[in-house]
Amino acid sequence: MGVEDRTYHTLLARHDAMRLRQRLLSPGSAPDIGHGSRGGRPPAEETYDAAADQQIILRDLDLVAPLDELIDDLYRALFARHPSLRSIFPDAMAFQQAHLARAFWYLIENLHRPEEITGAFTRLGRDHRKLGVRPAQYTAFKDALREALRSRAGEYWSPGLEQAWMRMLQLGVTAMVRGAEAALHEPPCWRATVTSHQLCGPDLAVLRLLPHETFRYRAGQYTTLESARLPHTWRPYYLADGPGPDGELELHVRRSGPGGVSEMLVRHTAPGDEVRLGPPKGSLTLDAEPLGTLRLVVRDTGWAAMKALLQELDGDVRRSSAHRVRRRVQLFLGADSLSDLYDLGYPTGLEQRHSWLTVVPVPGGAPTGGRYDRLLHAVARSTPLTEGRTLIAGPPDMVRAVAAGLVHAGHPAERIVHDLLPSGPHVLPRSARGHGPAGGFTPPGQQVPA
Numbered sequence: 052m053g054v055e056d057r058t059y060h061t062l063l064a065r066h067d068a069m070r071l072r073q074r075l076l077s078p079g080s081a082p083d084i085g086h087g088s089r090g091g092r093p094p095a096e097e098t099y100d101a102a103a104d105q106q107i108i109l110r111d112l113d114l115v116a117p118l119d120e121l122i123d124d125l126y127r128a129l130f131a132r133h134p135s136l137r138s139i140f141p142d143a144m145a146f147q148q149a150h151l152a153r154a155f156w157y158l159i160e161n162l163h164r165p166e167e168i169t170g171a172f173t174r175l176g177r178d179h180r181k182l183g184v185r186p187a188q189y190t191a192f193k194d195a196l197r198e199a200l201r202s203r204a205g206e207y208w209s210p211g212l213e214q215a216w217m218r219m220l221q222l223g224v225t226a227m228v229r230g231a232e233a234a235l236h237e238p239p240c241w242r243a244t245v246t247s248h249q250l251c252g253p254d255l256a257v258l259r260l261l262p263h264e265t266f267r268y269r270a271g272q273y274t275t276l277e278s279a280r281l282p283h284t285w286r287p288y289y290l291a292d293g294p295g296p297d298g299e300l301e302l303h304v305r306r307s308g309p310g311g312v313s314e315m316l317v318r319h320t321a322p323g324d325e326v327r328l329g330p331p332k333g334s335l336t337l338d339a340e341p342l343g344t345l346r347l348v349v350r351d352t353g354w355a356a357m358k359a360l361l362q363e364l365d366g367d368v369r370r371s372s373a374h375r376v377r378r379r380v381q382l383f384l385g386a387d388s389l390s391d392l393y394d395l396g397y398p399t400g401l402e403q404r405h406s407w408l409t410v411v412p413v414p415g416g417a418p419t420g421g422r423y424d425r426l427l428h429a430v431a432r433s434t435p436l437t438e439g440r441t442l443i444a445g446p447p448d449m450v451r452a453v454a455a456g457l458v459h460a461g462h463p464a465e466r467i468v469h470d471l472l473p474s475g476p477h478v479l480p481r482s483a484r485g486h487g488p489a490g491g492f493t494p495p496g497q498q499v500p501a
Contacts, residue, residue: 101222104215105162111212112159115203118152124202125151129195136191139183141283158219165222172223174332176230178275181240181285181329184231189224196220234330240277241266241328246299248321251393254306255352256317257291260326261299268294268331270359271442273470275329276302278315285329286312289444291355293363300328303352303394333470335442337363344439345378348430348453350385350423353444354394357382360442361401361408368405378407381433385413385426385449423449427456436462443469 115121126144130137140147154175161167200216201208243266247259268274270293275285291301306317320326335356347357364380386392392412402410413429416422430441430453441457443450450469458464 099165099218099222101165101219102163104218105159107211107215108159108162108219111204111207111209114207114212115200118155119148121199121203122148122151122155124199125192125195128198128202129191132195133191136188139283141281143284146284154223158223162219162222168222169226172226173230173233175223176227177234178329178332179227180231180234181275181277181327182283183239186228189228193217193220193224237330238264240330243300243326243328245320245322245324245326250317254317255393256304256306256320257394258302258304258316258320259299260302260328261297262328265298266300266328266331269333269336270294270363271335271337271356272331272333273356274300274331276312276316277327277329278312278320279325279327280315280319281312284312287332289333289353289355289359290331291358293359293366301355303355305352334468335360335444335470343378344434345380346430346433346439346441347380347382348385348426348441348443348445349383350426350445350449351391353446353449354384356444357442358394358397361398364408365401365405368407379409379434379439380407381409381411383411383413383426383430383433385423385445387415389414421452423452424456427453427460431457431460431462436460440466440468443467 126148157171158168161171197213197217200213204212241262241264243260243262245258246261247257249257251257268290270290273287273289275287277283277285288302288304291303292299302316304313304316307313316326333356337360347360349357361380361382364378382398384392384395384398389412392414395412398408398410402408411429411433413426416425421427426449436457441462443453454467454469457467
């Protein structure tokens with residue numbers, strides 16, 4: 052073990068001891084991480100000029116961009132200083148680096164809204180417990196970023212630029228640590244055994260899993276999953292049924308390419324295999340659902356989330372939940388062709404039993420225009436868009452296209468719900484143009500499973 056790595060492990064032990072002492076002496080206190088002014092705690096919102104840091108970072112972004120090269124330098128510095136940390140990352144780093152790039156862009160774009168960052172990164176900190184991330188590792192990450200910034204900026208490096216980045220990162224890290232601390236009552240992840248594996252096509256499988264511990268979630272949420280055959284690699288998938296008495300979970304998985312988690316789950320997984328699950332996440336739930344039309348728009352394995360919501364609605368109706376009996380529900384099933392609409396028996400059977408549900412298959416794209424225009428037009432023509440809510444699930448490009456099209460057609464944006472939250476075309480000041488992500492932007496931990 053090298054000198055840098057011994058230093059890291061000493062720091063790790065010191066942090067653990069400090070956290071234990073804090074929990075014993077003052078259980079409600081916030082964790083102390085990092086170093087610098089005020090013990091490394093983030094500046095209070097009333098004294099931290101986040102908007103000023105945002106301007107500095109954007110103004111000088113050319114000095115450290117493109118972000119993918121900055122991130123390359125960051126991980127190179129991190130693993131050189133602390134080789135033992137390499138073991139908590141996947142062998143192939145491309146997805147991890149893309150995820151970090153999205154996190155950086157989210158911080159940069161929303162730094163003038165620190166409360167939004169705090170909420171998003173608190174959820175991210177809870178989720179990162181499954182990776183075994185600990186507070187001292189955030190300190191090592193900050194030091195690696197500092198080294199990468201200096202390397203990228205070279206002779207143009209300035210203390211002001213570095214401090215702006217460090218304060219921005221500290222804001223996110225502090226929220227992540229607090230999110231992790233608040234989730235100590237639950238496991239970092241849940242082990243589960245595959246009880247059923249059904250192929251619905253050459254690249255589509257429906258899996259049933261039995262968690263070894265109670266896994267609490269809401270209908271419409273999703274989880275991240277790690278296959279034992281591909282450690283340290285997690286991908287998100289919707290849960291296709293609501294919480295049931297047997298505790299089993301259903302996931303729908305589309306193989307998206309060779310060598311990844313989806314291929315492992317579709318082609319190389321069988322009953323008896325073990326997987327791990329991250330904490331449930333997502334916004335596609337039926338909280339305080341208003342009366343009126345509820346539109347469910349789905350494509351491909353996004354159907355899993357809508358199936359769970361329909362099961363919840365069906366259960367409410369059978370229990371005579373009057374405020375939901377009076378609601379009209381429209382389910383729009385998009386696909387390239389009718390043959391691609393798998394598991395069609397459930398929604399059509401439910402439609403035959405209940406007058407409140409209308410199922411609208413929408414095969415094919417528009418003869419001219421975008422791939423999802425026909426699906427968008429079917430939704431837009433169905434009912435007045437000013438009534439009720441629309442929930443969307445499916446591939447990210449479909450979610451973006453349909454959500455943007457509905458807003459353009461007059462649908463109130465606040466009544467459109469999905470787990471992918473794009474910001475539209477990436478617009479930055481001239482000095483930073485060209486360094487941002489292509490297309491829309493996804494806050495960390497808010498990916499839509501495909």
